[in-house]
Amino acid sequence: MGKSASQKIWQIALPVPLRRHFDYFACQEASPKSGTRIKVPFGKRELIGFFIGEASTATIAFDKMKTAIAVLDEVPVLHEHQLSLGLWASRYYQHPLGEVLITGLPTAIRQGKPLPEPLAPAKTVVTPPPYTLTSAQQDSVDQLVKGLGEFKAFCLKGVTGSGKTEVYCQLIERCLERGQQALLLVPEIALTPQSVARFEARFGESVLCYHSTMTDKKRLLAWQSAGLGHHRVIIGTRSAIFLPFQALGVIIIDEEHDGAFKQQEGFRYHARDVAMMRGKLADCPVVLGTATPSFETLRNVQQGKYTLLQLSERVGEGELPNIHILDVRHKKLEGGLSAQAMAAISRHLEAKNQVLVFLNRRGFSPAWMCYDCGWLAKCNRCDTLLTFHKGMNCLWCHHCNRQLRAPSTCPECEAEGLNPVGAGCERIETLLSEAFPCATVLRIDSDATRKKGALQEKLAQAANHQADILIGTQLLTKGHHFSSVTCVIVVDADGGLFSHDFKAVERLGQMITQVAGRAGRASSGAEVWVQSFHPKHPLLTLLLKDGYDAFSEHLLSEREQAQLPPYGYMALLRAEASTLDTAMTFLSSIAAPSKEQNIQQLGPIPASMPKKAGKFRAQTMLLASSRRALHQHLEHCVQMADNNEKASKVRWSVDVDPIDTY
Ligand SMILES: [Zn+2]
Ligand SMILES: [Zn+2]
Structure with a gap:
C-alpha cells in the first residue's frame, strides 16, 4: 500500500518505555476496535501493540511513518474496562501506557499468538456454610450484599480469627446468585493454601487461581476463562486486578495492608488503589479486609469515603491473647532469646501446645565479626553488612544476592576464629533444638522453603501440629490459622522504631499485631511475649497496651501535623x-x-x-x-x-x- 496523506493513521500503544502513542498507517480499510492486537514494525524489530484509536493528525512526518503489519484479533483481547483502567493507571502512575497494558498479560498474548480453545464453563456449585454466622458477621454480610450492583468501598476490619473469610464466602455466594463473578485478591497465593482450599470446598470447580508462578499455559487458560465468564470465582495476586471479566460483581482484597499489593519495580502500581478504579468502572463494591487497616484506608474511613464494618470478637473458642513486653536490657540473651522467653516456651510445650517464634531476619547472624580488631564483613557492592548463613557456611548479601565463603581468619589482622553477631532465624532454630531436644522444631523462612512445594508442606505441618516450635519470618504472620499455637515470641520488636522511613512504624505495628494474632485461635490463655531494648518506647507501649486502634489513631494525628500521607x-x-x-x-x-x-x-x-x-x-x-x-x-x-x-x-x-x- 502506498503512503498518502489521505490514508488513515492508527494510534498504537507499544510495550516500550516511552510515554506516548505511536502512529502507523492503517494496514486495512476498516479500523479495528480499541484493544485489538496489532503487529507493527519498530526499528529493526516487530512488536505487538494495542490499537487505541484513529488519529486525525500525525505526530511524525509522513515519509517517516511506517505501515502496520497485521491486525491479529477479530475480537479485541483487551476489554473496554481494561483499556480504560490502563489509560487511567498510566496517567496516575506516570508510566508508559504500552507497559501498563501488558501488566498481568499471559506471555502468549504478549507475543501475538492466537488464543487457544477455552476451558469449558465450570459448573457453579455452592456448598452450604459450615457454621451459623455471629451477629457481627451477619450484619457485615447484610451491608455488603446491599452494596452489590454499584460501586461502594468497604473496610471490613476484623480482629485476627474473627471469621472474615466466612463473610467473604457469603458475599461471593450472593454475587454468584446475581450471575456475576467475584475477584479475591490475596498477598501471596503460596502462603494461603488453607484459604484457597476453603474456597474450593465451597464453590467447587468455579474457583480459578491466577498468579505469576503458574505455568504460561495455565495462566493463559485462566485469563481467557475469566474474560469469558467460564469461571466465576477468581483468586489472584496483585496483577489479577488487570484480568478481563465477563461480569465482575465484587472485588475483595484480603489483608489489604500487605505490602505485596504494591509492585515495587517497573510499573509501580498499588492493586488496592487500582481496584477502586476497577470497581467504579464495573459498578461493583470493593471490600478491603484486614485486622490492621493501612493508614490510607483508615483515612478514607475518616473521610466517609469507605464504609467501616467491624468484627471485634473471635468466632468459636478462640480468645485474643495477653500481650507482655519483655525488657531485655542488661539481660543475657542466649542466641537472641531471654531467660523469660525460654521459660514461656517451656511452659507451653509442657502443656502440649505449639509455640511460634517470630524474627523477621533470615540467616544465622546479621553480622560476622573479628573480636580482636573489630573487622566486620561488608558487601563490596552495597553499603551493608553480610549475613552469615551457617548451613551453607557462607556470607550472603541480602540486597544484591552476592554470596561468598565465610573466612575463618580475619582479613585485617589474621586472627583465628571469627564470630557471628546477633541472631537470625537459623540461630534461633539451633538454640531451640538444643534447649528442647524432645520438641520438633520447624523453621519457615525463604531459605528453608526454597524447594518447590516446600512452603506448602511446611505450612501444612505447622497447621497439623506436626511441629512443636515454629520459627519464622513474616512468612509466618500472614493469615494462617494454627489452632494449637498458644504462645508467640516476638524476638525483636525494635526494628522499625528508629527508621528514617515514615511508614516503618506503621508496618511494625501491623506485623506485631498480625503475628500476635496467630496465638489462641482455638483456646483461651494464650500469651504473646515481645522482647525489646526500648520497653518504654511510647509507640511500642501504646501498641501493646492499647492495641492497634489507639496506635494508628496516634500515628495518624502525627502524620496530619506533618502533612505526610495519607494527609499529604x-x-x-x-x-x-x-x-x-x-x-x-x-x-x-x-x-x-x-x-x-x-x-x-x-x-x-x-x-x-x-x-x-x-x-x-x-x-x-x-x-x-x-x-x-x-x-x-x-x-x-x-x-x-x-x-x-x-x-x-x-x-x-x-x-x-x-x-x-x-
Ligand atoms: Zn581482625
Ligand atoms: Zn550486596
Missing part, C-alpha cells in the same frame, strides 16, 4: 548511576524546586543505602497538599527526564504513593 500526597523520583554525582545531578535537572506554594521538594539526597549492587542511588521526594498539584508537577518532571540527554546514563523511576522511602 507523595511521590518519589529515584535515580541510580555509576556515580552518586551523576544520579544527584540528573535528579536536580529534572526536578527544579516548584514555585507553587503547595509543593515541597526534598532532595535530591543520597538514598538511605546509597550504594546497592554496585550502583549509586539518589532520590527526590515530592510532597503536595493536593493530588492535582502533585500530578501536575510530576508530569513536568517526567517530561524533563524523558527529554534529558543524560537519561541514558541513569536508571530512573517514578513512584507515586510510595510504600517505603528507601
Whole structure:
C-alpha cells in the first residue's frame, strides 16, 4: 500500500518505555476496535501493540511513518474496562501506557499468538456454610450484599480469627446468585493454601487461581476463562486486578495492608488503589479486609469515603491473647532469646501446645565479626553488612544476592576464629533444638522453603501440629490459622522504631499485631511475649497496651501535623548511576524546586543505602497538599527526564504513593 496523506493513521500503544502513542498507517480499510492486537514494525524489530484509536493528525512526518503489519484479533483481547483502567493507571502512575497494558498479560498474548480453545464453563456449585454466622458477621454480610450492583468501598476490619473469610464466602455466594463473578485478591497465593482450599470446598470447580508462578499455559487458560465468564470465582495476586471479566460483581482484597499489593519495580502500581478504579468502572463494591487497616484506608474511613464494618470478637473458642513486653536490657540473651522467653516456651510445650517464634531476619547472624580488631564483613557492592548463613557456611548479601565463603581468619589482622553477631532465624532454630531436644522444631523462612512445594508442606505441618516450635519470618504472620499455637515470641520488636522511613512504624505495628494474632485461635490463655531494648518506647507501649486502634489513631494525628500521607500526597523520583554525582545531578535537572506554594521538594539526597549492587542511588521526594498539584508537577518532571540527554546514563523511576522511602 502506498503512503498518502489521505490514508488513515492508527494510534498504537507499544510495550516500550516511552510515554506516548505511536502512529502507523492503517494496514486495512476498516479500523479495528480499541484493544485489538496489532503487529507493527519498530526499528529493526516487530512488536505487538494495542490499537487505541484513529488519529486525525500525525505526530511524525509522513515519509517517516511506517505501515502496520497485521491486525491479529477479530475480537479485541483487551476489554473496554481494561483499556480504560490502563489509560487511567498510566496517567496516575506516570508510566508508559504500552507497559501498563501488558501488566498481568499471559506471555502468549504478549507475543501475538492466537488464543487457544477455552476451558469449558465450570459448573457453579455452592456448598452450604459450615457454621451459623455471629451477629457481627451477619450484619457485615447484610451491608455488603446491599452494596452489590454499584460501586461502594468497604473496610471490613476484623480482629485476627474473627471469621472474615466466612463473610467473604457469603458475599461471593450472593454475587454468584446475581450471575456475576467475584475477584479475591490475596498477598501471596503460596502462603494461603488453607484459604484457597476453603474456597474450593465451597464453590467447587468455579474457583480459578491466577498468579505469576503458574505455568504460561495455565495462566493463559485462566485469563481467557475469566474474560469469558467460564469461571466465576477468581483468586489472584496483585496483577489479577488487570484480568478481563465477563461480569465482575465484587472485588475483595484480603489483608489489604500487605505490602505485596504494591509492585515495587517497573510499573509501580498499588492493586488496592487500582481496584477502586476497577470497581467504579464495573459498578461493583470493593471490600478491603484486614485486622490492621493501612493508614490510607483508615483515612478514607475518616473521610466517609469507605464504609467501616467491624468484627471485634473471635468466632468459636478462640480468645485474643495477653500481650507482655519483655525488657531485655542488661539481660543475657542466649542466641537472641531471654531467660523469660525460654521459660514461656517451656511452659507451653509442657502443656502440649505449639509455640511460634517470630524474627523477621533470615540467616544465622546479621553480622560476622573479628573480636580482636573489630573487622566486620561488608558487601563490596552495597553499603551493608553480610549475613552469615551457617548451613551453607557462607556470607550472603541480602540486597544484591552476592554470596561468598565465610573466612575463618580475619582479613585485617589474621586472627583465628571469627564470630557471628546477633541472631537470625537459623540461630534461633539451633538454640531451640538444643534447649528442647524432645520438641520438633520447624523453621519457615525463604531459605528453608526454597524447594518447590516446600512452603506448602511446611505450612501444612505447622497447621497439623506436626511441629512443636515454629520459627519464622513474616512468612509466618500472614493469615494462617494454627489452632494449637498458644504462645508467640516476638524476638525483636525494635526494628522499625528508629527508621528514617515514615511508614516503618506503621508496618511494625501491623506485623506485631498480625503475628500476635496467630496465638489462641482455638483456646483461651494464650500469651504473646515481645522482647525489646526500648520497653518504654511510647509507640511500642501504646501498641501493646492499647492495641492497634489507639496506635494508628496516634500515628495518624502525627502524620496530619506533618502533612505526610495519607494527609499529604507523595511521590518519589529515584535515580541510580555509576556515580552518586551523576544520579544527584540528573535528579536536580529534572526536578527544579516548584514555585507553587503547595509543593515541597526534598532532595535530591543520597538514598538511605546509597550504594546497592554496585550502583549509586539518589532520590527526590515530592510532597503536595493536593493530588492535582502533585500530578501536575510530576508530569513536568517526567517530561524533563524523558527529554534529558543524560537519561541514558541513569536508571530512573517514578513512584507515586510510595510504600517505603528507601
Ligand atoms: Zn581482625
Ligand atoms: Zn550486596
